[in-house]
Amino acid sequence: MAKDGLCAIVTGSASGLGAATAEILARSGARLVINYSSSQKEAEATAEACRKAGAAEVVVAQGDVSRDEDCRKIVGVAAPWGRLDVLINNAGTTKHVAHGNLEGLSSEDFQRLFGVNTIGPFQMVRAARSLLEAGANASGRPSAVVNVSSVAGISGVGSSIAYAASKGALNTITLSLARALAPLIRVNTVCPGYIDTPWFTKGRGEDAAKQVRDNVVAKVPLKVASTAEDIAQLVCFLATPASSNMTGEIVRMDAGLHLIT
Template identity: 90%
Template structure:
């Protein structure tokens, strides 16, 4: 394998931001593991797109990141490469509940959301650590972990209190892991604002999703609804050698939403 040939895993990459991230990495010539939990057809389609975009090897691995055995299985898909340069922890879930509706969330809801959004990234990093360290030694630069969080984890907003809390925990974990894994592995996090993907349609229906989109565009200073590709560009910057001296950063990309008073 060429010294500069990147090897990457992107969790939750069957569609949306994960798929957009995988495609950009494919254009750079990275070998990829596409991961899905239940959307096999979409994952296979994403894999085909990545092959056409220039990836020399694309593997598809089923797995629920809330389960440690599945995380180890996802990482094992890349073991033949003997290294990893990039791990993007993108898989996420939520339950759409108004924040004032405290009875709308059960302990089981919290456990499921935390299991995917917070424990999942930890388990993926733990499973991938030895391969990421091997990648760093082979390339003579730190390997990269990029966590996909949310502005919900900074501001306590979003689809539910459980979701916001899980992303806040992920942001804090980024700081802990960036200290613990240096100097061979660097860890950064992206906090998107609204992204124009099917995420809101699944949770709120077509009409509800349009209402959210229109409200965001009307309020944010840049007057745009970010696409998956917009956010994926930032994810890939943090994953690639151009950001090799960055670690422990939680980077917000919300079209200026945080500027609204």
């Protein structure tokens, strides 16, 4: 059983927020499962960065969290450690469709987004429950689940109606799981606003992504575009004993955007 540092799984950690979160945990000597669905090269690069940052052990696990069998496979990679202290449900997907374009979303789009963004985190928690409980019993404090949601799930904004709906449902699941899994497991959610990562570039193209970033900086009270590292600091706070008495919280980090909308 691992005793040196936290034992953690970070889904969707090949790049962006997931990678930044894994690297922060690595600095404290964590044992990490880096998960990816299709970006193996990026995942291996993240794993190597985590090793260099001081991780006690890093394992890369391929898997699509919308598939229950993949969730169980990902968790199985951590089984030799005998416990989990942290599960970070970061994997997510979207489809960029203007909210007024109701014909732009199919039932298959909704099913795919809910499969990854909503059902996936539930399945990961279910698969990891026994290891998370073992972690709590070993450490004497609750293990932590951190779901990565979005301000879209609070305000109904974002890349598409389907995306906002999937994140709103994830926020509700957070509350339900926090009640159901206490006292051995605590469950919290981070709702970022805009994050300056390739997410927008891939979805909208270079020029449109720059325009989004510039508009965000001009609009939000703090006049900044949050980086992946900015949000990762909050994710890691909720994942570590520093927040050991927090559960069922939905924490927004949007540079103050909610103050003006």
